[in-house]
Amino acid sequence: MNQGPENPTMSKIEDQTHANNKPRHNCAQFFSDTLDAAKDPLPWKCMLYFIFISTPFSMFAYAWILSTFFAAVGTSFIPFIGYFFWWLWALSWRSLGRIELLAVRLCH
Secondary structure, eight states: OOOOOOOHHHHHHHHHHOTTOOOSSOHHHHHHHHHHHHTOHHHHHHHHHIIIIIHHHHHHHHHHHHHHHHHHHHHTTSHHHHHHHHHHHHHHHHHHHHHHHHHHGGGO
């Protein structure tokens, strides 16, 4: 019977599932790695962005889009002025999206 090459992923899984394997990390090494990861400023910056910038901006954008949508529907009964308001509010919605795209670059 011809067997192909052994799957390295399966051999790792089998090694980890054997009962006689000892833990590979000691506690000091785990905490050292954790502290090194916590010193990286990018995840903290992203967390602060999502709490203090993205959430209030998203709530403002939701309220803005909802209110301008209802205002646009109300002004659409006035032929020329309604078209002008639809156009202005569509531009403002695009601007909100562009602001969000620029702000997301803080995390990259």
